[in-house]
Amino acid sequence: MGSTHESPGADLPREASISSGLSERVEFEAFVGRVQKRVYALLLRRVGDRETAKDLTQDTFLKAWQKWHTFVQRQRDLPWIFTIARNNAADHFRRSNTEKRGGERQHPDGDRCEPVDHRGGTPLEQLIIAEKRAAVWSAIGQLPERQQKIIIMRCAGLSYAEIAKETGRSKSAIGTTLVHIRKKLRKMVSGDAACA
């Protein structure tokens, strides 16, 4: 009736890693199920095209899975996945821009190439909407980091209460901040438009 472990201490990390491999998959699956629509919403608002948003959503989660084991602060998973999604969208625009350099859908500032809107309209109307969207997102990029996070979460469809929970602030504070952000963005975008 002897022991079944020669060196129990040595076994622990391996045992832990095996069971954690399985639990990581389950945990990630649950995480994807929880946030996938948010990510899609954010990307759709960012790119304005359903097919592109769909592809980018899949790609975002693929990249997230690649980095999942290095992601420690899992209680802050929403900001993390939104950052990946935004970077992914930025990469997408850069790629598109490179592929279609000189094309007619190129952004006026030469940095962005916005896709055609899924809702139809004349090419000109679509172009105008795309330009406006690019301007708004460009303005979002210039906001302080805390405000960026809040507006991004709102873009992803989170309610005030959810944003408040994520950021550790009160619901009313989030509402007030969003009002300020809107005003600021309107000012920035109007200024851009005026310059253009």
Add this chain to the structure above:
Amino acid sequence: MIPSDESFSWNEDCDGHDVLGLFDISDADVDSGWEQFAKTHILPDRLFSLAVGLLEPTAEDTQHLEACNSCRTALAGYRKCDSPASTSSDISEDAPETRSVHAPCLGDEGTSLSSEGSSFCTKALPPTPELIREHLRVESPVVFPGKQVAFESWQFGRITQIARSNPVLAEKLVDTIAEHATSVLLPRLTTHNIVLVCFGRAIHRCGTRMAAMLQDSGHACPHVVLAHDYYDPQLICDSQELHDAQVIALVAVVHSGSTLDKLMSLCKAEHPHSVMGLALIGPGDDHSLCAPWMPVWGEQRDSRLSLEDFLRDASGQQRQQLNRFEPNDECAVSRKDTEADHVLFSRCSDQPEPVDDQLINCIHETNAVKCDYSIGGRRYPYVINVLDLLKSVPSRRYILDLATQKLSDLRDKRVCLVYHSGRSARAGRVARVIGTELGWPTVPVGSRGATFGMTQSQYRKLRCYDTAIVVDAAVRTGDSMSAMAYALRDKSLQTTTKILAFCVLDALTTTSRSDLSEDLGMEIRTLFQLPLAPPTEEVRHWANKQKAILWKQMNENETFGTGVRDVITSYCKPTRANRRSGDDRRSPAQTRACVEDAVSHALSQKDGAKSISRACREGSAKVIRHLSVNEVIHDRTVQDLLVGMMFKPVKPCFKENAGIALAAAGNFDWMTSDWLKCNRPFLASQSGSWRSIVMIAIQMRLDGYSKELKRFRDAAVEYRGRHLSKTGDGEQIEESQMMLFDGSEVSSHRAGGRPRQTPGAEKRLRERLELFIEAAS
């Protein structure tokens, strides 16, 4: 003004003005886009699950993936990427093949669950990992119970053998099996009330590891039940444990499917929510059973030939290599073992004579039958005290008349009655009474010590007689009789003097009088045949002795901490033994019944496995306390069943007794982190049974089981660090579980609804873990 969530629109600001198309896509646009996404593609969470093996693809999935380049690319991306599990160098080195299970190919390799009664389509199951194949696939001819011979066979029972020689390897094998099986199982778990019914010792070991993994994956307290006996499968559990649960019957290999089928039928009879089979190795074709089942790995069936064909065609070497496959052990055993078993069970062939009515009257008058009696420091379940029979005049007269009759042929010869000097109080007394009656002298031989050797003077004295009759009150095992016979034979006494034996009572059970007589080359005469069980130390006796030792240690030894000392002194405090009042006031009918019980107890085949099964069925933990220590030590099946009990949701007193019985056998294999994980409610229960674990740890410490103790301590430290700190205040033990472990009905545990929480349970668990660690340090 702060906009409310309800009035908020991306196209309007808080004042309701258009914000320059600030967010030109509304929530409704998102919803409609999402719906379209879900309709026309596979959503990311499902795609991920399919890619890593958490879900089995449906036909629809397969069809879509064939058509949709986008989803196919994403799926391929998940497979190619380095997942957290695959980046572990340990795993990739030890089990490089595990990827195939987690990333089953779709399309050609698609598997699906068909209607009830069929297996999963197993056309392209992942291959068995090399680690498993290398150690558990045996190339040697074995004969199966159906007299069929295979030259190669899967022997998962080898895990148990490997564990003795190479524990680390055994752990790797168990890990690999459990991880793959859990991966296959996880997507199919539909409830949180899960019971894993594991057939056999090795599979039970894997099952407990799976339970720990399921707990890590968020399934609360999956239960592991041991099933055993290939020929007559039985579940070692209370029938209510399976009620309304999702039951997964786990077996090692499906060949004909009969074992899995029987097991699932048994489970179905307990009214579970659903039953599903899981075989580690299954054939590559459909196999209809009474419930759905699936294999973890796909392998072709072993080709088998009849034993006659094998014996006709096999070479001499192959014949020598032929072993018997023991389905209960899931591995091959030597044929010699089988032959030895056969010889053992075929002994005791003589039928006992009916019990003499007159003897029963004598026993009743003299109150000679005793239960649970100790003679010479040995415990006997039943005793007929011959000395008591001689105390009463009528019964003594009856016995002497019978003895005179039995020895009448020797009346005209020079006869002496011989007994061992060390047994003058019992055998000597009988010899003197008979000697006085028949006018024969009595000669004590040997010394008063344990030795049976004769002195020269004793030898000379015996040589003067034609016949020497070795006298004893009763012959129960034949050991004393054999010792006397050999002692007399050593001096070649039989050349001059005829030696025979005489006993009042033939209480032999493991052998017959005629067999013993033949073995000893000596005639044995007896007056009554009344088979009685040999001396047996039961688990309760061992536990009491152990408690007495520990109690003394705690009072004398200052090395133990206050916490441990308090627990042990309260747990092991000696209690006054209850005097058995029934022995003194039996009616004649009760005496007869008691004697008949004694005989049937002696003749019944000792089956600890059945006793444990009965304990579960009847909810009586004391059956375990009455198990023979000898049986627990020598019968591995009994130990397996007790280990199984340690992982089941039974009342704390069951676990207490099972743990002590295992400790009596020196089996501490169950004291692992898996056990701690699966026994959270037991460890935090309000009953005092948990103290037995402290007692066992102290016993291990005193007996020098340092390796096992270190493992237990490490497990407790790890459990305290990983699980208690992780749960914090948020997760507490369900009160329904606590109720179960504090003695309520099992059904209360199964009851639906939101469980209430017991704030004290977490604290108790912490305190007890500290004590375990202290006791094991």
